[in-house]
């Protein structure tokens with residue numbers, strides 16, 4: 001029995017080593033972002049910091065990769081979230097959205113934050129500084145609320 005366990009562990013270890021040789025393509029862009037939400041709208045600095053710290057890794061063209069996020073299978077998992085997240089909402093491209101789409105995304109940002117759906121739980125487990133305090137959440141919610149009154 002013990003021999004069996006050892007073999008399984010060794011097998012898992014080998015698999016872990018092997019998958020490190022299949023890295024993902026990183027979500028990085030050197031291009032300027034003239035349509036970024038911070039240019040398209042008046043975003044107060046503290047709200048923008050919240051977006052940059054807690055959302056941009058999955059919702060922009062530039063993810064910050066700490067060393068541990070480069071280890072497989074974590075980075076596959078992350079790449080999947082980035083692809084999906086960017087498709088739904090890309091802060092770097094916000095200015096290119098139609099007015100109507102911008103409005104609906106702003107509403108969606110507020111509801112996702114209010115319901116603690118975003119940032120994704122699996123992400124805040126590892127990126128501790130990305131979780132939002134009540135005060136931070138309120139800041140974003142107030143900003144969206146005021147903004148939508150004039151949209």
Ligand code: HEC
Nearest residue numbers: 054055057058081084085088089108109112118119120123
């Ligand atoms: C770890 C990656 C990740 C992070 C970090 C993250 N998101 Fe998301 N987000 C996703 C994924 C994946 C989806 C699409 C699937 C879903 O809705 O769960 C999504 C969907 C959304 C949507 C829905 C878009 C729509 O059209 O309804 C909004 C809004 C959103 N995120 C806002 C945010 C905000 C605001 C933050 C930061 C406070 C944030 N997200 C942080 C991955 C992420």
